[in-house]
Amino acid sequence: MSLELNDVTLTYPDGDTRLTALDRVDLSVPGGCLTAVVGPSGSGKSSLLAVAATLITPDTGTVTVDGVRTTGMGRGALTELRGRRIGIAFQHPHLLPSLTAVEQLQVMAGLGGRAARGARGRAMELLDAVGLADLAGRRPHRLSGGQRQRVNLARALTNDPAVLLVDEPTSALDHERGAAVVELIARLTRERGTATVLVTHDRAHLPAADRVVEFAG
């Protein structure tokens, strides 16, 4: 379980020129390691996650997910790789309003190609791991912001990913609840051995990380 970015450069079109969002970035995250990425707005943190998630192909450089070099892979193969080896928890959980917490995870298990049999049991185990077993039957509108973020994390872990990518999980939470979510991410990373990248703007959360990467503005 590992994530490697080597010499990654990413530019976006910007009028007649191009804006460099990632400039020769190297990142190596072994399994069980929580790496926090901090930096000012616009410094490229979300771009880094999108490249690591194989959602955007960098201009140059390589991305290696769980030992699989993604350069040159076709769209279908990348989608499959993402479903099986990468867990992504975006900033806003985007839970489906009509589904209960446990059903949110079951849907993800189906997308990852897992058999429906046993999916509910595994989903319950994950909800238990994030401290939500008692609320498995609740729909999102009856969960707090912190609880929704926990469902978001559990859902990202549904297919036992090697790589876990988490974008600003605390932005909608007060400090205490935010700190609890970051502690949870640190624990899950250790217990499950994921190579985890956490993007945050809140430096108070950095002590929970094993490594910190600073992006300059």
Ligand SMILES: Nc1ncnc2c1ncn2[C@@H]1O[C@H](COP(=O)(O)OP(=O)(O)OP(=O)(O)O)[C@@H](O)[C@H]1O
């Ligand atoms: N789709 C896009 N097209 C053009 N420019 C983009 C695009 N996405 C991001 N950028 C630019 O790339 C740079 C890096 O953006 P990015 O969103 O990765 O930064 P960030 O550190 O995540 O910012 P924030 O903390 O505000 O989310 C910024 O200058 C941004 O304006």
